[in-house]
Amino acid sequence: MKMNLSNFIENFAEAIEDLDENTINPNTQYRKLEQWDSLAVLSVLSMIDLEYGIRLKAEVLRTTATIEDLFALVHSKNSNNP
Amino acid sequence: MPNCSFKNSQIRGLVTCVPSEEKRIEDELDLFDGNLKQVTRLKKTIGLDRRRVVGDGETTADLCESAALRLFSQTDLNKESVEALIFVTQTPDYSQPCNAAVLHGRLGLKKSVAAFDVNLGCSGYVYGLWLAYMMIESGSCRNVLLLAGDTISRVVHPKDRTVAPLFGDGGSATWITRSSEESVSWFDLGTDGVGYDKLIIPAGGFRAPSSSKSKTEITDQEGNVRTAESLHMDGAEIFNFSISEEPSAVRELLDFAKIDQEEIDYFVFHQANRYILKNIAKRLEIPDSKVPMQTVERFGNQSSASIPSAICGELRTILKSKKKTKVFISGFGVGLSWGSAILEISNLGICEIIERDRFN
Numbered sequence: 001m002k003m004n005l006s007n008f009i010e011n012f013a014e015a016i017e018d019l020d021e022n023t024i025n026p027n028t029q030y031r032k033l034e035q036w037d038s039l040a041v042l043s044v045l046s047m048i049d050l051e052y053g054i055r056l057k058a059e060v061l062r063t064t065a066t067i068e069d070l071f072a073l074v075h076s077k078n079s080n081n082p
Numbered sequence: 083m084p085n086c087s088f089k090n091s092q093i094r095g096l097v098t099c100v101p102s103e104e105k106r107i108e109d110e111l112d113l114f115d116g117n118l119k120q121v122t123r124l125k126k127t128i129g130l131d132r133r134r135v136v137g138d139g140e141t142t143a144d145l146c147e148s149a150a151l152r153l154f155s156q157t158d159l160n161k162e163s164v165e166a167l168i169f170v171t172q173t174p175d176y177s178q179p180c181n182a183a184v185l186h187g188r189l190g191l192k193k194s195v196a197a198f199d200v201n202l203g204c205s206g207y208v209y210g211l212w213l214a215y216m217m218i219e220s221g222s223c224r225n226v227l228l229l230a231g232d233t234i235s236r237v238v239h240p241k242d243r244t245v246a247p248l249f250g251d252g253g254s255a256t257w258i259t260r261s262s263e264e265s266v267s268w269f270d271l272g273t274d275g276v277g278y279d280k281l282i283i284p285a286g287g288f289r290a291p292s293s294s295k296s297k298t299e300i301t302d303q304e305g306n307v308r309t310a311e312s313l314h315m316d317g318a319e320i321f322n323f324s325i326s327e328e329p330s331a332v333r334e335l336l337d338f339a340k341i342d343q344e345e346i347d348y349f350v351f352h353q354a355n356r357y358i359l360k361n362i363a364k365r366l367e368i369p370d371s372k373v374p375m376q377t378v379e380r381f382g383n384q385s386s387a388s389i390p391s392a393i394c395g396e397l398r399t400i401l402k403s404k405k406k407t408k409v410f411i412s413g414f415g416v417g418l419s420w421g422s423a424i425l426e427i428s429n430l431g432i433c434e435i436i437e438r439d440r441f442n
Contacts, residue, residue: 039128050365
């Protein structure tokens with residue numbers, strides 16, 4: 001499993017319908033994206049579960065602001081539970 | 083839970099009946115505050131498109147009656163040969179008596195028939211088949227008529243985006259009989275009652291009887307309207323349940339049956355929506371071509387009728403042929419409850435979707 005930021009951004013963009021990878025970067029505040037709705041939440045949770053083996057609660061996505069923050073969170077959980 | 087296998091029962095025919103009235107998500111822009119972009123995205127991602135809904139005075143019993151009559155007219159099953167009638171539904175005509183008794187009378191079945199309802203939704207078709215197979219294998223009867231259907235459109239609040247655009251109505255009739263040659267099948271069933279309130283109609287039963295309060299409309303933070311007597315769904319929890327329990331239930335039953343995933347010709351999952359179906363298929367690494375998922379876009383999530391509907395809609399040609407087709411079916415939902423089965427199906431006398439003519 002590749003655990004790097006650019007890979008995460010790629011997965012993030014792929015998970016959300018109609019989101020172009022080139023329009024987001026580590027500093028993107030994902031909750032402010034036009035495409036961010038309840039379905040996007042499920043899609044990102046599912047992607048994190050599938051790609052990184054971590055099951056997050058929907059509320060957790062409200063605790064981080066940027067894509068990089070979210071990546072850091074996933075990364076920390078990932079190294080806690082190898 | 084009960085892993086079991088049977089050798090002497092098989093499905094001989096099935097019919098699914100849908101109401102004639104169709105709704106399209108494009109026509110419901112108001113529900114999404116006129117946000118066409120969002121509707122387009124939902125259509126693309128979840129596969130929300132068309133759905134069928136019953137008209138006033140039309141019920142699950144009516145849909146299942148039409149399906150049963152069609153089954154009688156196209157196969158050797160008839161009202162004299164039915165020995166047991168199982169009705170799976172959560173939207174019966176009356177709280178008493180059960181739908182099975184009502185239909186027993188309407189279909190003119192003989193008095194020696196055992197008839198009863200099963201109160202299950204999306205997992206219900208598998209439970210109904212399991213009961214039918216057990217009844218046949220025990221020697222208690224030869225021919226079982228399984229009716230499974232729901233009209234969930236009648237229990238969702240029309241202004242609740244979390245459920246209203248998802249559900250369609252349907253009723254099915256399946257003939258299960260003692261097979262003349264060996265036909266092996268496997269079943270696995272499960273329940274997680276701790277999650278009973280994740281998909282629930284909170285009021286209108288005996289715990290919280292219907293009252294003026296339970297009929298009061300409440301608007302939530304997202305602007306969705308519902309009453310305590312409408313269907314409530316915790317979408318995130320149900321989604322998590324579907325994508326975690328479902329793949330492991332599939333793997334467990336394949337293990338028990340000692341069958342490789344590749345040996346299964348088709349996986350017919352409860353047609354929740356295309357998004358969930360694709361997600362489950364991806365997790366199990368099953369090619370999309372083996373997973374029927376077009377039916378839900380035509381008819382909506384049909385609850386207990388969704389599995390027979392997908393079979394009739396997408397597999398009818400192959401299942402009517404002589405080739406023995408291995409079909410994995412699996413339903414999951416309200417309860418929380420789930421059930422899976424591996425069946426060998428061939429030579430079906432009938433396998434089709436019909437439309438009910440309300441005015442006939």
